[in-house]
Amino acid sequence: MQKISVAIIGWGNVGRACKRAISECSDMVLAGVVRRPSSIGKDEAELQNTIVVSDIKKLKSVDVALLCIPSREVPSRIKEYLELGINTVDAFDEHERIIAVKRENDITAKVKKAVAIIGAGWDPGTDSAVRAIMRMVSITGHTTTTFGGEKGGRSMGHTVQAKQVAGVKNAVALTLANGRGKQKRRVYIELEAGADLKMIEKEILSDPYFSSDPTEIIPVKSIDKYNTLNHSALLERTGMEVNQRYEVSGINPEFTANVMVCAARACMAAASREDYGAFTLIERPLIEFLPGNTLEERLEGY
Amino acid sequence: MQKISVAIIGWGNVGRACKRAISECSDMVLAGVVRRPSSIGKDEAELQNTIVVSDIKKLKSVDVALLCIPSREVPSRIKEYLELGINTVDAFDEHERIIAVKRENDITAKVKKAVAIIGAGWDPGTDSAVRAIMRMVSITGHTTTTFGGEKGGRSMGHTVQAKQVAGVKNAVALTLANGRGKQKRRVYIELEAGADLKMIEKEILSDPYFSSDPTEIIPVKSIDKYNTLNHSALLERTGMEVNQRYEVSGINPEFTANVMVCAARACMAAASREDYGAFTLIERPLIEFLPGNTLEERLEGY
Numbered sequence: 001m002q003k004i005s006v007a008i009i010g011w012g013n014v015g016r017a018c019k020r021a022i023s024e025c026s027d028m029v030l031a032g033v034v035r036r037p038s039s040i041g042k043d044e045a046e047l048q049n050t051i052v053v054s055d056i057k058k059l060k061s062v063d064v065a066l067l068c069i070p071s072r073e074v075p076s077r078i079k080e081y082l083e084l085g086i087n088t089v090d091a092f093d094e095h096e097r098i099i100a101v102k103r104e105n106d107i108t109a110k111v112k113k114a115v116a117i118i119g120a121g122w123d124p125g126t127d128s129a130v131r132a133i134m135r136m137v138s139i140t141g142h143t144t145t146t147f148g149g150e151k152g153g154r155s156m157g158h159t160v161q162a163k164q165v166a167g168v169k170n171a172v173a174l175t176l177a178n179g180r181g182k183q184k185r186r187v188y189i190e191l192e193a194g195a196d197l198k199m200i201e202k203e204i205l206s207d208p209y210f211s212s213d214p215t216e217i218i219p220v221k222s223i224d225k226y227n228t229l230n231h232s233a234l235l236e237r238t239g240m241e242v243n244q245r246y247e248v249s250g251i252n253p254e255f256t257a258n259v260m261v262c263a264a265r266a267c268m269a270a271a272s273r274e275d276y277g278a279f280t281l282i283e284r285p286l287i288e289f290l291p292g293n294t295l296e297e298r299l300e301g302y
Numbered sequence: 303m304q305k306i307s308v309a310i311i312g313w314g315n316v317g318r319a320c321k322r323a324i325s326e327c328s329d330m331v332l333a334g335v336v337r338r339p340s341s342i343g344k345d346e347a348e349l350q351n352t353i354v355v356s357d358i359k360k361l362k363s364v365d366v367a368l369l370c371i372p373s374r375e376v377p378s379r380i381k382e383y384l385e386l387g388i389n390t391v392d393a394f395d396e397h398e399r400i401i402a403v404k405r406e407n408d409i410t411a412k413v414k415k416a417v418a419i420i421g422a423g424w425d426p427g428t429d430s431a432v433r434a435i436m437r438m439v440s441i442t443g444h445t446t447t448t449f450g451g452e453k454g455g456r457s458m459g460h461t462v463q464a465k466q467v468a469g470v471k472n473a474v475a476l477t478l479a480n481g482r483g484k485q486k487r488r489v490y491i492e493l494e495a496g497a498d499l500k501m502i503e504k505e506i507l508s509d510p511y512f513s514s515d516p517t518e519i520i521p522v523k524s525i526d527k528y529n530t531l532n533h534s535a536l537l538e539r540t541g542m543e544v545n546q547r548y549e550v551s552g553i554n555p556e557f558t559a560n561v562m563v564c565a566a567r568a569c570m571a572a573a574s575r576e577d578y579g580a581f582t583l584i585e586r587p588l589i590e591f592l593p594g595n596t597l598e599e600r601l602e603g604y
Contacts, residue, residue: 021441024441024442025441095604098601098604099597099598099601102597122439124604126435126438126439128601128604129431129435129588130432130435130550131603131604132588132589132591132592132604133428133431133432133588135564135592135602135603136428136560136561136564136588136591136592137424137428137552137557137560137561138556138557138560139323139326139327139560139563139564140326143603239556246550246551246552247549247550247551247552248432248548248549248550249548249549250439250548250549254440254541255439255440258438258439258440258441259438259439261441262437262438262441280589280601280604282587282588282589282601282604283587283589284587285584285585285586285587286431286434286435286438286584286588287434287582287584287585289434289438290434290437290438295401295404296401299400299401299430299582299584300437301433301437301445302397302400302426302430302433302434302582302584
């Protein structure tokens with residue numbers, strides 16, 4: 001079997017975790033890492049024995065590009081790879097825009113005979129698959145998702161957004177449970193010299209990432225002691241009738257990367273059946289995310 | 303939209319729960335219930351306003367047959383419906399035989415342009431889908447499934463098997479957690495007059511349904527006070543590295559029926575794309591089990 005050749009686009013936490021996840025998959029090989037030209041040469045020790053380029057065209061025969069870039073940049077970047085006939089996987093995290101991003105890229109993918117799996121992370125992503133299962137096991141019911149738990153966890157998307165505000169030197173955005181299905185945010189920020197805290201607060205609080213939840217902004221000298229790789233989600237469904245309850249809780253700072261890497265397989269499976277286009281995770285059969293050459297291997301532990 | 307016309311084969315607990323589940327689905331209609339000739343006329347009050355027949359050919363235009371019959375009878379019965387061009391859904395529960403049953407029926411399904419979804423219940427079924435998701439979120443890890451919990455729950459498959467032993471008038475088989483990933487069985491039986499308890503014990507304990515777990519057989523005057531509609535499962539995955547944990551717990555006596563009814567939709571979706579054959583649940587996209595005419599409706603709560 002030819003191995004799936006995967007490129008990592010971006011070298012942040014998710015890119016690094018994707019590299020580790022790829023090394024756990026015997027059916028995959030890392031083609032290289034694509035970074036901004038200004039970042040080439042940094043993190044040399046970590047990237048020893050890895051090809052690092054500023055343009056994916058410099059890598060040969062890439063099957064799948066994993067877009068490990070800030071979520072907001074994803075919609076405008078998918079097409080760039082599809083146009084080259086390269087399949088894409090991303091962990092785009094804005095639930096309400098997923099269908100639009102899928103539709104925007106579906107035609108390009110079909111024309112270029114490529115496959116894009118949109119929002120193939122944790123939530124949206126596998127949590128969405130679990131919520132689909134919840135709608136199957138209790139047809140009538142009520143589902144809630146509560147992030148962060150009591151101790152709180154670091155939200156990747158919110159941290160990235162907070163860091164991008166002008167005057168913010170560094171930031172970490174924690175999500176804490178705030179009752180069933182509700183959460184609050186706590187954003188620790190290091191300010192740049194002369195930064196205007198009021199302006200920064202205003203910008204963060206009006207960002208759609210934060211505007212719908214209670215958010216506290218706390219300036220600190222160093223975010224280090226507030227930083228954590230933890231995060232968690234609790235999914236609950238209560239049925240309307242009889243005794244129905246379904247709960248899922250997960251915690252893993254590398255969930256997103258693990259799912260993205262498995263989605264590379266699902267791209268290849270769809271492409272092999274000439275089923276081109278842009279898809280959400282639950283539009284692809286789960287079996288195609290799993291390793292193995294035979295049905296027996298893929299259904300291991302079924 | 304034409305409604306999906308569904309027939310229920312068998313009128314036990316699962317058949318009854320399927321009738322309730324179908325009534326919750328605005329895209330489905332109950333074509334009728336198929337029962338053994340000897341049972342026709344029984345349970346008249348429950349089956350008021352429902353067509354009851356002894357042969358599915360007496361029902362008109364059935365799209366999907368839900369096989370709500372004892373699990374062991376499923377493999378030999380699927381073909382009967384596929385041969386008529388009727389799609390089938392079952393909750394066959396022997397994990398190690400699922401692939402074989404799929405393969406035995408795949409060609410018939412393709413020839414007859416029909417779709418069979420095999421093992422579309424709770425476990426195997428949606429729990430298998432969750433275990434697939436667990437293999438995605440933590441690529442390297444260890445999954446266990448523990449049934450019954452501390453209080454124990456009634457196992458459908460084990461109860462059906464125990465009831466079929468000669469000399470057993472009635473039975474209920476409870477499953478109790480016995481440490482992580484392990485369970486024990488407790489079978490309460492009412493004996494027929496003159497029955498040989500030793501022979502019955504021997505037969506139950508040597509049955510593959512019971513032979514791999516510690517099993518206690520307890521003769522009682524009446525099983526009524528031991529009977530319960532509860533059952534539960536706890537699925538756990540622990541990752542090998544970093545802080546990874548994923549837990550799913552579910553409890554719902556009607557999970558199986560709910561999943562089977564949703565699988566009727568997945569049959570129709572596959573057939574509409576001429577993707578005929580016999581499939582396990584995770585070979586079909588989850589979205590096709592969900593209601594709705596538009597992507598927005600199907601991705602509700604995504």
